[in-house]
Each structure stands twice: as structure tokens, then as C-alpha cells.
Amino acid sequence: MGIIRTAFSLMAGTLFGVYLAQNYNVPNIRKLANSGFVIAKHVEENYRKPSASTTEDDDGGVSK
Numbered sequence: 259m260g261i262i263r264t265a266f267s268l269m270a271g272t273l274f275g276v277y278l279a280q281n282y283n284v285p286n287i288r289k290l291a292n293s294g295f296v297i298a299k300h301v302e303e304n305y306r307k308p309s310a311s312t313t314e315d316d317d318g319g320v321s322k
Contacts, residue, residue, distance in 0.1 A: 278284055
């Protein structure tokens with residue numbers, strides 16, 4: 259009996275989602291997530307602390 263209940267719930271949820279997507283202005287979640295990742299990456303690159311274990315020498319080389 260459990261598989262029938264699970265299949266019915268899955269089908270009902272899918273049909274409800276299709277109905278909402280066709281009749282209402284639903285945001286594109288993938289586009290929203292990608293823009294969030296781009297903003298997070300930008301913030302991380304701008305505000306990251308410099309590494310304490312590496313220092314630049316006078317000749318431009320990196321030493322530890």
C-alpha cells in the first residue's frame with residue numbers, strides 16, 4: 259500500500275507544480291541560484307584575507 263501512496267503523492271505534486279508553472283509567474287530558481295553564487299564569489303574575492311604563510315620577496319618571488 260505504501261508504493262501506491264508514494265506514487266500518488268509524487269504524481270499529485272508534479273501535476274500541481276506544472277499547473278503553477280503554467281498559470282503563475284514562478285521565478286526561475288536556477289537563474290536565482292546562479293546569480294547568488296556570482297555575488298558570493300565576488301564578495302569572497304574582494305574581502306578575503308591575504309594568506310599569512312606567504313610573503314613576497316623584493317625580487318618578486320614568493321617565499322614561505
